[in-house]
Amino acid sequence: MGAGRVAGVTRARALRTRCLGPDGVRNVAGSRTLDDALRYLSATAYRHDVTPGATTAEAQRAVSTTLLWHLRVLAGWQPATGADAVRALAAGFEISNTEQHLRALSADPRRPGSQRLPPPPYRLGALAIAWTRLARTRTPAELRTALAASAWGDPGGDSPAAVATGMRVSAAVRLATEVPDAARWAAARLALLFGREVFVVGRRLPDVSVRRAARLLGGRAVRAGSYADFRQALPATAKWLLDGLDEAANLWRAEARWWDAVERDGRELLRRSRFGPEPVVGAVAVLSADAWRTRGALELAARGGGPGDWPAEVLDAPG
Template identity: 85%
Template sequence: MGAGWVAGVTRARALRNRCLGAEGIGEVAASPTLDDALRYLSATPYRHDVTPGVTPAEAQRAVSATLLWHLRILAGWQPASGADTVRALAAGFEISNTEHHVRALVPAPLRPGTGGLHPPPYRLGALAIAWKRLARTRTPSELRAALAASAWGDPGGDSAAAVATGMRVSAAVRLATAVPDAERWAAARLALLVGREVFVVGRRMPGVSARRAVRLLGSRAVDAGSYADFRTALPTTGRWLLEDIDEAADLWRAEARWWNAVERDGRELLRRSRFGPQPVVGAVALLSADAWRTRGALELASRGGGTGDWPVEVLRAPG
């Protein structure tokens, strides 16, 4: 491996100390108020923009913004292929930006639950895929056309739901293709997305998104008429996440399981001694899982703190 990978992997390993860790996350979760949790975070790597007085949503978004900043730093130390790896792993930030953007394009009288303010977009820097072009669009149809002309591809519709689903399917397929070490995560996450959309929400996926999903899940799963048939037809790369979830209504249980697996796999990848993409993928996994748990802990603190059934699932660290 070249000198670029040496520097990139060295930076990846150094970023591990940016994680709050199980003990710190437990402290946040047990805080009796959100402001107490934020005061604790003010002395941690998540200290930026988490001053007391912000709302739970603002605090959680600040945690996500800190994660994005760490990923931008990590990408900046990588050779070109390593930066592409981090970009594929960080695609969720551009999806979030686009979801808020498309909702803002819908006239307020037509938008249910109006009145909330849209947060400023995440600053993606070199991790952007097509955000500058997407941000310039002024109508949902323009946004769909811009997506279709980009690496994201046509989402199959210009509604907020079609755009969100289409981008997530595209991101999963791209991740599995560009980052082989993350194929299992991508396939399982896509299985969860399709299961929720079709068998919980009851919304058929646009044809173009369904055809993309076939690349990871197979046509039998994507075309399944029942949740039981869907789960049975999934390939092994996606089935593990849903293996004991017998009812679609219980798919919420898969979220924590997915993050546990990402964290466990990430820890193993980061331990690899070679200079190459695996430790970089591992670092992104650990940073992302830590941020997810921290956001969950902030939600708990906003409700008075504690360790009830839901917190245990969120905060449990894999062995």
């Protein structure tokens, strides 16, 4: 067993202490004002980027920024294979940067509010996949070309919808391929994305994204003409997420169910005694789920509510 692997797993297990946890999330959610919630967070692991007077969006982004920092630290302690796994799990940050960059490229300067400065892109460091190249593009067409020449692959269009969906499909396929312990999460998340786009929004994915999605969901599912047929055709790795959700309009319920499963599986991976990739994947899962719940709790605090006003599945971590 290499020293790098031992050090990486030890760091992964140590990062469990950086989570707010169920009690902390409920304390944030129970705050009567956003400022009260920010004061609470200022004494937690999320304190670094939380500032008094922040808006809800700024506070939620601060939570995400802290998560990213933890993942960068974790990746830095890993041997090459472990760092690759963290990079695949953290792909959403590069997607967010790219979406923001594309919005700026597509903005109409005559539109009200178009001059508002966006937040700076997430600092990805070694977790970047192709961001340095993508950030240099100056038109939507250039961005699509850069994506096509990278590990992301061609999204099938240069519209915001095509790029956002194409990158998420690509990320799911890459995650399932490179991180076997996360394959179930990737397939289920892709099923949720595909179901929303096709059967809720009513938007057909570009053909290249449909073909990629078929690698995880199967040809029958991606060709299904109805939501019922789609659910029926899904493989077991993805079908569990939509179990009991008989109408596409109820897909919003699957989001919390997915995070519950990710957190539960992550805890189990962290408990395994072996010095392999499992505890590292588990640490990313648990940290990410905690950040998701914290962002939801901040939204509730900004509304002046309390835990009783928020769906329990958002606030309660799975046992």
